Amino acid sequence: MIELKNVKKDFGDLEVLKGISIDIKDHEIYGIIGQSGAGKSTLLRCINGLETYNGGEILVDGVKVSTDDKEGLRHLQKHIGMIFQNFNLLSRLNVYDNIALPLRFWGIDPKSPEAKQKIDSLIELVGLTEKKKARPRELSGGQQQRVAIARALVLDPQILLCDEATSALDPEITKGILALLQDINRKMGITIVVVTHQMEVVKQICERVAFLKDGKVLAEGKPEELFVKPIKEIKSFLQEESGLLPSEGVNIQLFFTDESSDEPIITLMARELGTNFSICWAKLEDFRSNVFGSLIINVREEDKERVCSYLDGKKVSWEVL
């Protein structure tokens, strides 16, 4: 359980975090999304004490994160693994030794049988058994991130922090890394906090997400709640354009964010109301293997009331544009 209570931080005159309160539950995958400069990475670094904060409080499993208590902070960091945008592997160590490095920091002999077994099983988990002796520069970006993930897991953390971990990777590799993170979350029950500016990441793995802008949380909830029917600021972040809509009649946008997306609403409505309308724009998205989306239809002025009440009856949320 990670509790952020009114966390504030400034670099001199520049306020980066303006009172952020978030609760991250155990075993969940939590996303923090926003444009660069929104304070996401700073916030993430406050959780494991890589950054200090000026106000508020951060509690990890009830223990306050404080950079004043160096020894206490080290022990906290032992339970929090972290991966980075640029992987940050040691260039002169091979895959095995990179993964073993955190063990050395904690005085555990990486040559002991238990350590060997652990490192080997992690290498297997991330699928790099063939590359055990390879140096980072002989690996692709995706493989390097896999090494970094194994390294972050070697101390058996309860929490894994991901700082733009897929931003330097191409979409296909990103999918693989996200699947791996999800797998780790399920198998090991590790809480994962993901900081990203990539919508795909949030949609594919996050159970809950906070949208950050200018150091404040603008919205928090399930990704489908935030992004299918986005508030104004998120809309501008998504840069979604519904294109040119007809100027005649009424344009109604329908949002499918729950089970209603299983029912053939559109054709049912046309048949039951005995009316015609055109579909002007539609978008379907995959959220953790559920499909959600929205649709804009154009109806005649006189049908508006009937269509709206029909949609209300079907519990579909809608909005007249």
Place this chain on the structure above:
Amino acid sequence: MLQIILNATKQTVYMVFFSTLFSVVLGFIPAIILTLTAPDGLRPNKAVYETLSLIVNIFRSFPFIILLVLIIPFTRMIVGKSIGTTAAIVPLTVSAIPYIARVFETSLRETDPGVIEAARSFGASDWQILFRVYIKESIPRMLNGVILLIISLVGYSAMAGTVGGGGVGDIAIRYGYQGYHSDYLFICSVILIILVQAIQMIGNYIYKKIS
């Protein structure tokens, strides 16, 4: 002639070897202090960094030949005399220490800050970061610096003839240039070229091996 040149080569190797050894060991310490106290270091301390940095710069600005003469009393204190091959090691070392300090500092500070941050995120102490990350990652760069140093010391050692240091460069100046023996000049030059080339090749080989 062969005997003279062979002897001189031995002297050059002797002077260069020991001045490199001592300056690397002694230059390492200020390099570490500079790295730690630098603004982006693990223990930033402006006063210490600026002071040490100034001292390094002062020593680096002396022309070698001037330093050689200036520190004669110090040389006498260390080796008991101010003349001879062994005595020449002292000024060579003194001039090389600030150079090594700067080169090592630069090498260490080139370490990817992301890697240092990763180490911190796993709970590494400052000392662990210094040894297991900074130094470990910088060794190939530091080696390059040492190779450059050895080659400049071969050059500087020629001036050590001024204090009776001997060496190939000294022979080239005294027998070859001042004594109008162009054969000495030629052979000495060839030996120096071979020496520098060999050092560079060995350096490149080790660099390849360890990086």
